[in-house]
Structures are given as C-alpha cells and as structure tokens.
Amino acid sequence: MEASAARAPHVRPREAARAGGRASTAISVGIISTFLTVVVVLPIAALVWESHKSGADAFWQAVSNPLAVSALKLTFGAAFIVVLINIVFGTVTAWVLVRDDFPGRSIVNAVIDLPFALPTIVAGLTLLALYGPRSPIGIDVAYTRTAIVLALCFVTLPFVVRTVQPVLLELDTEMEEAARSLGARQTTVFRRIVLPNLLPGILSGAVLALARALGEIGSLVLIAGNIPGHTQVVSVYVLNQIESGDPSGAAAVAVVLLGASFVLLLAVGALRFFVTRYERG
Amino acid sequence: MRRLLLLALLVPVACAVVGAAQAHQAGTTVNLVAYSTPKPVMQKLISRFGYTSAGNGVSFSQSYGPSGSQARAIAAGQPASIAFLSTGLDIDTIADAGLVGKNWNKAPYSGIAADSVVAFVVRPGNPKHIHGWNDLVKSGVQVVTPNPFSSGSAKWNVLAAYGAARKSGMSDHQAVQFVTKLFKHVVSQDTSGSNAANTFFSGKGDVLITYESEAYSAFAAGKQGKLIVPKPTMLIELPMVALKDAPSAAKAFIAYAHAPKQQAIFAANGYRPVVKSVLKRPNLASWAKKYKTGPTFNIRDRLFGGWLKANRVWFDQNTGRMVGIERVVGG
Numbered sequence: 001m002e003a004s005a006a007r008a009p010h011v012r013p014r015e016a017a018r019a020g021g022r023a024s025t026a027i028s029v030g031i032i033s034t035f036l037t038v039v040v041v042l043p044i045a046a047l048v049w050e051s052h053k054s055g056a057d058a059f060w061q062a063v064s065n066p067l068a069v070s071a072l073k074l075t076f077g078a079a080f081i082v083v084l085i086n087i088v089f090g091t092v093t094a095w096v097l098v099r100d101d102f103p104g105r106s107i108v109n110a111v112i113d114l115p116f117a118l119p120t121i122v123a124g125l126t127l128l129a130l131y132g133p134r135s136p137i138g139i140d141v142a143y144t145r146t147a148i149v150l151a152l153c154f155v156t157l158p159f160v161v162r163t164v165q166p167v168l169l170e171l172d173t174e175m176e177e178a179a180r181s182l183g184a185r186q187t188t189v190f191r192r193i194v195l196p197n198l199l200p201g202i203l204s205g206a207v208l209a210l211a212r213a214l215g216e217i218g219s220l221v222l223i224a225g226n227i228p229g230h231t232q233v234v235s236v237y238v239l240n241q242i243e244s245g246d247p248s249g250a251a252a253v254a255v256v257l258l259g260a261s262f263v264l265l266l267a268v269g270a271l272r273f274f275v276t277r278y279e280r281g
Numbered sequence: 282m283r284r285l286l287l288l289a290l291l292v293p294v295a296c297a298v299v300g301a302a303q304a305h306q307a308g309t310t311v312n313l314v315a316y317s318t319p320k321p322v323m324q325k326l327i328s329r330f331g332y333t334s335a336g337n338g339v340s341f342s343q344s345y346g347p348s349g350s351q352a353r354a355i356a357a358g359q360p361a362s363i364a365f366l367s368t369g370l371d372i373d374t375i376a377d378a379g380l381v382g383k384n385w386n387k388a389p390y391s392g393i394a395a396d397s398v399v400a401f402v403v404r405p406g407n408p409k410h411i412h413g414w415n416d417l418v419k420s421g422v423q424v425v426t427p428n429p430f431s432s433g434s435a436k437w438n439v440l441a442a443y444g445a446a447r448k449s450g451m452s453d454h455q456a457v458q459f460v461t462k463l464f465k466h467v468v469s470q471d472t473s474g475s476n477a478a479n480t481f482f483s484g485k486g487d488v489l490i491t492y493e494s495e496a497y498s499a500f501a502a503g504k505q506g507k508l509i510v511p512k513p514t515m516l517i518e519l520p521m522v523a524l525k526d527a528p529s530a531a532k533a534f535i536a537y538a539h540a541p542k543q544q545a546i547f548a549a550n551g552y553r554p555v556v557k558s559v560l561k562r563p564n565l566a567s568w569a570k571k572y573k574t575g576p577t578f579n580i581r582d583r584l585f586g587g588w589l590k591a592n593r594v595w596f597d598q599n600t601g602r603m604v605g606i607e608r609v610v611g612g
Contacts, residue, residue, distance in 0.1 A: 061599060067611055125479070133484030143469050143485060222476055225469040226428060229611020232470075236431075239472060243349050243431035245374070246598040 044258070051251035062241075062249035063256050067228045071237040072256065078145065078233070079213035082152040086209045087202055090160025097161070098168040112161050115154050120218030127151055128223045143225030148233060151219040156212050160205030167201040196275070203272045207265055214261050308338040309528045314355055315365035316348035317475055318498050319395075319519075322550045323365070326534075326543055335533040347473045348433045355380060355524075362527035363534060365394060365519070367474075367492075368433040369580070370588045372520045385522045394521035394538050395552035397494040398577055399441035401509040402481065409487045413511045414445045417488060418459070423468040425486040427477040429596055429603050434474035438490040439603060440591060441515035444578050448513050457602060464610045482506070492517055497551025512575035519552070548572075 052059055062068065096102075097109055115123065127150060129135075132142035141147045171194070179189045217235035225231040234257055241250035315323060323343065330336035344351070344359070352371035355361045356378035364375055372392070375381045386392045403411050409422055417424055429435040442463050446456035468486050471477040474495060481489035482504045489496075489506075494517075496508045521538060523531040537543060544554035548565050553572050560569040578584070585591040595602050 066608060070611065128479075128483055142483075143480075221472050222479060225480075226472065227467070227470055227611065228428075228607045232611075236472060240428055240430035241598060243472075244429075244596060244598060249598055 047251050047258070048255055050248055051255045053251075054248045058248060059252045062246075062252035067232070068234075068237060068253050070229045071232050071234040072253070072260075074145070074148070074232070075214060075234040075257070076260065078148045078152060079210055081149050082156055082213045083206050083210050085149075085153055086156055086160045087206055090157065090205060090209075091164050091198065091202055094161045094164035094168055098165060112158050115157050120155055120216065121222070123154055124151060124219040124222040127154065127219070132223070142223050143227075143231060145231060147223045147225075148220060148231065151223050152213045152216060155216055155219050156209040159208040159212065160202060163205035163208070164198055164201040167198055171197055199275045200272055203268055203275070207268045210264065210268070211261060214257060308340055309530045310340050310342060311362045311528060311531050311534060312342045312344070312360045313363045313365065314344045314351050314359065314361040315363075316351060316367045317345050318367075318492075318495055319365060319552075320345050321498070321501075322547060322552065325546055326538055329543070330534055330537055333537065335530065335537065339530045339534075347475070349374075349431070361524055362531040363521060363523055365521040366433075367517075367519060368436065368588070369518065369520050370436070370592055371433060372522055373588060375522075375524070380524050380526075381522055382525065385520070388522065389536075390539055390555045391518070392520045392522050393518040393555055394535070395494075395519050395544075395547045396555060397492040397517040397519065397551075397553055398510060398574065399437050399515045399517060400491060400493040400496055401511060402489040402491060402496045402499070402506040403487060403509055405505050405507055407507050407509070411488055411509060414442060414449075414459075417442075417490075418462045418466055422466055422488065423486040424463065424466045424488050424490065425469050425471070425477050425481045426467055426490040427474050428470040428472060430598070431472045432474055432477070434492060434495075435470075435477075436592070436596060437492070437515060437517050439595060440580070440585060441490075443595075444515055444582065444584050445511065445513055447584050448576075448578065457606070460602075461606045461609055464606055467610075478504075493553075494551045501551070510574035514575070514577055516577040516579040518579065 051062075093112070097105065097112075118126075127147070128142055130137070131139050131147065131150065133140055141150060175193050176189050179193050180186075184192070215235060217233075217239065220233055221236060221239075224233060224236065226236050228237070234253060238250045238253050238257075241247075241253070313323065313327070320343075327341050327343070331339070342360075344361075346354075348367035348371050352364070352366055352374040355364055355375050361380075364372060364381070366372060369386065369392075372381060372385055376383050376385060401411060401417075403409065409419070410416065411422065416422065426438045427435040429439050439460060442460050443456050446459040447453070451459060469477070469480045471480055474491060477489060478491060478495065478499055480486070482499065493508065493510060496506070500506065500508075521535055523535055539556060541556055541559050544556040545559045545562060545565060548554045548559055548568050554560065559565060560572065580588055580591060593601075598604065
C-alpha cells in the first residue's frame with residue numbers, strides 16, 4: 001500500500017493528509033502493535049520459550065518421537081487434501097451462488113456459514129451419528145482417515161466460498177462477453193478471464209482453510225478414533241502430552257506445527273503475490 | 282447509536298457481575314471442583330447438606346469436568362475448596378502445587394469418598410461371550426478404551442489389565458506382552474472416559490473398558506449394554522479432599538459425605554461405599570449383591586507400588602512402558 005502510494009506521482013492530497021496526520025498514524029500504529037503483541041506475539045514467544053525450557057535434547061526427543069512424526073504427517077496430509085477439495089467445491093459453490101438463480105438460493109447462502117456457528121465438538125458428534133457405525137444412511141467411515149478429511153471439510157467449507165463470492169460479485173461480466181464475442185470457447189473464457197480474477201480469492205480462502213485444518217481438534221476427537229500412528233492428528237497428540245503433564249513436549253511439537261504452517265503460509269502468500277502481479281502493473 | 286448499543290449491552294452485564302459478587306458475600310461459599318460423572322450424586326449430597334447445622338447457610342459453586350483438566354485448573358489457580366477427582370494422581374497434581382497437604386491420604390478413609398472397579402460394558406446379550414481379561418484379545422474382538430496419556434481412567438484400565446495378567450501367573454514380560462496385544466484390539470483411543478463411552482454407545486466396538494460406576498450411570502441415562510466385572514479386577518479409589526485454605530464447611534462436607542446415610546446414596550448410585558456396613562441395609566440388598574463380584578487388587582499392591590511409581594514406570598512421556606506399547610501398536 002505504502003509502496004504503491006510512494007511510486008505513483010499524483011498522490012499529493014494523500015501525502016498532504018499523511019503529513020498532517022502523522023501523530024494520529026503513530027498512535028494507530030502503536031495501538032495495533034500493542035494489540036498484536038498481546039494477542040499474537042507474546043503467546044507465540046511464550047510457546048517457543050516453553051518448548052525449549054527442557055533443553056535442545058528434550059526438544060529433539062519430543063519432536064522426533066515416531067508417533068509425533070506420524071501425527072504431523074497425517075495432519076499435513078489431511079489438510080492438503082481438504083484444501084484441494086475446498087478449492088474445487090468452494091469455488092463451484094460460490095459460482096453457483098452468485099451466477100445461478102434458483103429457488104432457495106438465499107437459504108443455501110445462509111447454510112454455508114453454519115459450520116462456523118456450530119461448536120466443533122457438536123459437529124464431531126453430528127458427523128459420528130450420521131457417518132458412524134449406526135449411520136441411518138448406511139455410510140460408516142468413522143475412526144478412519146476418511147473421517148478426518150470429512151470432518152475437516154465440514155469445518156473449513158465456508159472459507160473458500162466466502163473469499164471467492166465477493167470477487168465474483170464484483171467481476172464484470174462484460175469481460176467474459178467480450179472474450180466470447182471474439183470467439184473464445186467457454187473453457188477458454190474460464191481459464192483466461194474468470195480464473196485469473198478468482199485466484200487471489202481462492203488462495204486467500206485456501207490459506208484460511210489450511211490454517212484451520214492444521215489446528216482443528218474439536219470436530220476430530222470423537223470421530224477420528226485417535227489411534228497413535230494411524231488416526232491420531234497432531235492436535236490430539238499435543239492434547240495427550242499436556243494431559244499427561246508434559247507441557248514442554250507439547251510445546252515442542254506445537255512449535256514444529258507452527259513453523260511448518262508459517263512456511264506454508266508464506267509460500268501461498270508468495271504465490272498470491274505472483275498471480276496478482278498484473279493488477280499492480 | 283453504536284455507543285448506546287454497547288452501553289445497553291454492558292450495563293446489565295456489569296449489574297449481574299456486581300450482583301453475583303454481593304450474593305456470594307452473604308455466607309460461606311464452598312467451591313466444589315469434581316470430575317464429570319458424580320454430578321447427580323453430588324447434587325443430592327449438597328442439597329441434603331444444606332439442611333444440617335454444619336451446612337446451614339453454606340452455598341456451593343460446582344464445577345464438573347474431566348478429572349485431569351480439573352486438577353490442572355486447580356493447580357493453576359481456579360478457586361477450589363473441595364476436589365473430588367477420579368484418581369489419586371490428580372490429587373497429587375494439586376499437592377505438587379502446594380494447595381493440598383502431601384499427606385492428603387492420611388485423612389479419614391485415606392481421603393477416599395467412594396470406590397469403584399475396572400469393568401467391561403459389552404453389547405446387550407454379550408454376543409462375543411466376553412467374561413474375563415483373556416476374552417478381550419480373542420480374534421475379532423474390538424475394544425474401546427481412552428488414551429492413557431490423556432485420560433486418567435485409561436490409566437486404571439491399563440494397570441488393571443497388567444495386574445490381572447500378573448495375578449493369573451504371567452511374568453512381568455508376559456503381562457506387558459498381554460497389554461500390547463490388548464492395545465492391538467483397541468479400535469478407538471478417545472481423549473477422555475466420556476468420549477470413549479460416547480464412541481462405544483454410538484455403536485463402535487464390542488467392549489468398553491470403564492469404571493463400574495460409569496457403566497451404572499450410563500445405564501441410568503438409558504444407554505444399552507451389559508456390565509461384566511472381570512476376575513480379578515482393579516479397585517478404583519475416588520479421592521475427595523479439602524484444600525489447605527478451604528473454609529471449615531468444606532471439611533464438614535467431606536465428613537458428611539462419609540456418614541452412613543450419604544454412603545448409602547453413593548451405594549444406590551453405582552458407587553461402592555467406603556463404609557461397607559451400609560451394604561447390610563435391606564434397601565441396598567440388590568446393590569450389595571451387584572458389588573459382590575470377586576477379588577480385586579489396588580494401586581498399593583507391590584505390582585504397582587502406589588500412584589507415583591506406577592505413573593513413572595508406565596506413563597512417563599519418554600520412558601514409560603505405555604510409550605513403547607503405543608509405538609509397537611502404531612508402528
């Protein structure tokens with residue numbers, strides 16, 4: 001934002017305003033950094049501190065435990081699958097909600113957000129009743145890795161839909177019509193016109209869904225089965241360590257999860273920067 | 282407008298907080314922090330306590346939750362006068378924080394309010410013919426028990442399986458092999474006893490390993506199943522202790538809970554009373570019969586050497602036997 005303002009030559013009014021409001025800028029920066037320190041930086045610093053409290057050897061022992069490693073692998077694997085599913089179905093759902101007119105559209109639109117409103121443990125209980133051993137529709141996937149993906153899809157559904165939807169609403173259909181009038185086929189229009197416009201929104205949603213899927217616990221504890229090495233996700237593994245009085249070990253595994261997530265989020269951020277470069281010229 | 286709205290929201294909240302604070306100043310408040318299942322029994326005891334001279338004017342705040350979490354919350358500063366938890370180990374957590382005397386088990390009845398035993402719940406009619414520990418490792422039998430690293434009740438289950446194996450004549454090595462084999466039959470290692478019960482009663486598995494008292498409370502709530510008490514099995518002792526800075530009413534309540542009438546209430550709700558004589562009461566005859574199940578062993582048995590030792594040997598995060606077993610099962 002600042003970089004683009006500085007680069008553009010005709011932004012005098014804004015610069016003037018900024019000079020006049022320097023004091024207020026300082027205050028707002030101060031408020032924001034205090035807020036971020038209290039709610040984000042300090043807790044994460046405390047987590048890292050806790051993870052190293054028992055020394056580097058203990059840290060390594062905690063994170064190299066084969067069950068911790070398999071929990072991390074399972075969690076990242078499931079999160080990736082869930083993000084891919086979300087990218088496809090979230091985008092399609094947003095498309096249908098914006099572009100197609102059908103009876104009950106506003107109801108479907110409202111239903112999308114329900115997974116957010118439901119306490120996740122209730123979501124787990126509901127999925128267990130529906131897709132568990134006593135399934136009324138004959139689908140039993142409970143206590144398998146499929147159940148983990150299913151539960152994560154449920155709790156992350158709204159992210160991609162809600163980040164793509166506003167972009168689609170803003171998207172001018174004239175561009176698509178122009179392309180079509182020049183003889184482009186529907187697939188070409190989607191690939192060359194629609195998708196590039198949607199990509200930043202899709203990636204934003206994917207990032208949110210990924211972060212949520214990596215840290216999810218509530219909807220999984222009942223339906224996953226939590227067998228170490230098979231269906232135990234990292235959040236449940238960490239919970240077990242806390243419950244058995246090993247907060248340092250729990251923090252160590254959490255730090256690895258956090259570090260890997262951070263790298264992933266940076267990578268997606270870079271990708272997003274890459275796909276939006278034409279917007280900035 | 283928005284500011285008005287905020288004010289409209291804040292004023293009632295502030296009033297409620299102040300009101301609640303004032304209400305509590307009126308008399309003595311005892312904060313009961315307990316594990317989840319005894320809630321119905323505790324509510325009966327508390328309402329009866331109010332009619333006694335010691336309990337007159339005493340108000341109770343009650344918190345129920347997973348035993349381990351409750352212990353950690355108290356150690357971290359949650360106000361508590363009485364802790365009623367599902368293992369002595371959780372009381373030791375509070376004692377380590379200096380809030381309960383290290384010799385809490387020197388109190389009357391060793392600080393124990395009621396007993397239970399490790400038991401099995403099987404499907405109605407017992408289709409897999411499960412009667413004892415060895416039946417759990419028959420081929421095709423699916424077992425549900427919580428994860429011993431997150432659930433205190435699962436620790437009882439693991440130690441009970443090991444103890445029963447030793448009592449049947451197995452060597453230490455053979456008994457550990459037996460527990461390993463048992464965990465290969467476990468189809469869901471839930472995070473808590475109540476989650477494990479949820480898993481079992483929603484249709485998964487053939488056997489749920491649980492407390493006898495938990496099974497009775499599930500049956501009372503309408504759940505379907507058959508209780509099997511294996512021979513031998515482990516005695517579970519449920520400690521109820523007053524914290525160091527608790528008001529005198531807290532100690533009075535614990536003494537009250539040990540009085541025969543209240544022990545009879547425990548007995549009629551699926552808990553084995555620590556005052557055994559109450560089982561001679563004619564109205565408890567059917568329960569007395571249910572509690573005659575066969576030999577038990579407890580945590581002070583030389584196989585375990587008390588909670589602290591058993592916890593170190595079995596459930597230490599790095600060197601515990603259970604870590605090795607989980608690795609064999611998960612690998």
